[in-house]
Amino acid sequence: MATVQTLDKIRKSLEKHLGKKILLKANKGRKQIITKEGILEKVYPSVFVIKLDDETNGYSRVSYSYSDLLTDNVKLQVFKNQDKLKIS
Template identity: 75%
Template sequence: MATVQTLDKIRESLEKHLGKRILLKANKGRKQIVTKRGVLEKVYPSVFVVRIEDGRNDDSRISYSYSDLLTSNVKLRVFKNSEPEDKNLKVS
């Protein structure tokens, strides 16, 4: 079982990446994996919020709990400023 300290460490590590571009892969169950690009927007005590970049002017946001990261239901990859994006990556 995850301890409060473990979840706090995850939150603290995400706080270091606020405002950075990320690649998010979420397991929605039944072999459905959603991949999105976005910006880590906010970090709260129980959840974090990602603003999705979908090419439109819509401002869509998704929130996940830190336990989603701990259980690998959600995976994040932080882009470095100088890192080029992989154009062959399919984003849905």
């Protein structure tokens, strides 16, 4: 089981990338994976919020918990200039 310190480390690593463009890959179940680009907008004690570039799907923001990153249900890549850097 994930400890509070592990989730806190994930949160602190995300705080360093606030406002940066990221690539989001999320597992929605039943082999459905969405891939979207957005900006890491907010980091809260239990969740983080991503503002999506593509608003055609009816929502402009999504939020996930840090345990989603820990269990690989969500993967993030931070864009640095033209390159992508994987953070989890």
